[in-house]
Amino acid sequence: MHGRVTDPFFVLYYPILGAVGVPGNLVTIGILFRGRCGLSRCITWYLLSMALTDLLVLMTAVILNRTTTIYFPASFLSITPVCSVKVALSYAVRDSSVWLTVAFTFNRFVVISCQKLRQKYCTERMAVVVIASVCIVSFVRNIPTYFEFRPLYMDDGVPWYCMIKSSYYTDPFWKMFDTLDQIINPCAPFVLLLLLNLLTVRDILAANRARKRLRVQSHGEHKRDPEMVNRKKSIILLFSISGNFIVLWATHVVNFLSVKISKRSYASGSILQESANALLLLSCCTNTCIYAGTQKKFREEFRNAITYPLRVIKVLRDGTTRFNCKF
Numbered sequence: 088m089h090g091r092v093t094d095p096f097f098v099l100y101y102p103i104l105g106a107v108g109v110p111g112n113l114v115t116i117g118i119l120f121r122g123r124c125g126l127s128r129c130i131t132w133y134l135l136s137m138a139l140t141d142l143l144v145l146m147t148a149v150i151l152n153r154t155t156t157i158y159f160p161a162s163f164l165s166i167t168p169v170c171s172v173k174v175a176l177s178y179a180v181r182d183s184s185v186w187l188t189v190a191f192t193f194n195r196f197v198v199i200s201c202q203k204l205r206q207k208y209c210t211e212r213m214a215v216v217v218i219a220s221v222c223i224v225s226f227v228r229n230i231p232t233y234f235e236f237r238p239l240y241m242d243d244g245v246p247w248y249c250m251i252k253s254s255y256y257t258d259p260f261w262k263m264f265d266t267l268d269q270i271i272n273p274c275a276p277f278v279l280l281l282l283l284n285l286l287t288v289r290d291i292l293a294a295n296r297a298r299k300r301l302r303v304q305s306h307g308e309h310k311r312d313p314e315m316v317n318r319k320k321s322i323i324l325l326f327s328i329s330g331n332f333i334v335l336w337a338t339h340v341v342n343f344l345s346v347k348i349s350k351r352s353y354a355s356g357s358i359l360q361e362s363a364n365a366l367l368l369l370s371c372c373t374n375t376c377i378y379a380g381t382q383k384k385f386r387e388e389f390r391n392a393i394t395y396p397l398r399v400i401k402v403l404r405d406g407t408t409r410f411n412c413k414f
Contacts, residue, residue, distance in 0.1 A: 097157075097361060101153040101154050102158075104149050104372060105149045108145045108149070108371055111372060111375040112371070112375065113142065115138045115374070115375045115389075116135060117392065118389060119134055121388070125384045128214075129209055129213075130194075132214040132215060134374075134378070137187045137328075137374060138374065140183045141371035144371045148180075151164060152177055153368075165248055166246065167238040167239075167249055168246070171232075171249055174249060175230070175232040179228075179229040181272070182225035182271065185272050185332070186221045186276060187221055188328060189279050190218070190221055192280055192287075193283060194208070194217075196286060198321075199287055199291060200290040228271070231264055235264075236251060236252065238250070269347075273340050274340070277337075280332060280333055287322075320381070323381045324382065327380070328374060331370060331373050335369055335370040336366070338366050339366070342359050342363040375389075
């Protein structure tokens with residue numbers, strides 16, 4: 088699972104993923120932090136935290152773990168203690184990213200389906216508490232991950248690379264930890280997202296039918312409903328984010344089930360496993376595209392951010408004394 092990737096496709100894939108994903112998430116974080124996308128503070132906090140954890144996943148799992156292992160296999164980062172820290176950190180931020188997606192989906196479900204709970208739960212303060220709790224629990228839960236590795240070999244007393252200890256597959260503690268780990272991620276998030284989306288769709292359809300009946304009775308004809316328009320935009324954002332997660336993590340779930348059924352090792356390095364890893368890491372890059380595709384104001388801010396350096400260069404080239412490059 089943590090061996091060196093040698094397939095030509097993945098050798099190119101991970102550096103490109105990092106080169107595209109890191110700047111994309113940095114721009115997304117900057118845009119969301121400015122708060123000019125017309126979203127509530129509660130939603131903004133969730134999206135901001137998801138973009139930040141996606142950035143950390145790219146930096147740890149894609150750049151520090153994958154890319155450096157491919158191109159700098161004998162660097163300081165391959166010393167066993169450092170390697171163990173890298174893996175533990177990448178797992179922690181990955182879990183944070185996954186469960187923040189679940190938390191965001193649950194928040195939207197409460198807004199639509201739980202009117203009594205909505206006033207207390209869907210607030211900026213509660214969003215901050217949930218985000219902090221998810222991140223803290225994810226990091227604490229992955230502390231044992233640091234201790235599941237042994238050196239591949241010793242060179243002048245220096246331990247190199249990370250190999251899973253043989254006791255990991257036989258020791259009761261590690262077997263329990265592995266089972267719990269797979270339940271927490273990806274099984275539980277995958278099932279929860281499917282369930283929450285199904286319940287949300289059910290309640291949306293019921294609410295829309297009831298609202299249309301009331302408006303027809305009141306106005307005698309169908310007119311543009313601002314509430315329905317706002318709800319539609321919110322739902323498109325929700326389904327795009329959670330649907331993106333479900334699609335890109337589906338291969339990982341299939342790989343997990345195949346490992347359990349065949350009782351083979353995660354370290355086998357199969358094409359299915361590496362493809363699953365590649366797709367789940369891709370999910371850390373696609374949220375920026377989702378925001379741009381579903382939020383008009385985000386697209387405008389993103390366009391301004393991309394063209395800002397060009398406008399600065401133009402101003403400097405023209406020698407304009409009045410600097411009015413808005414971003």
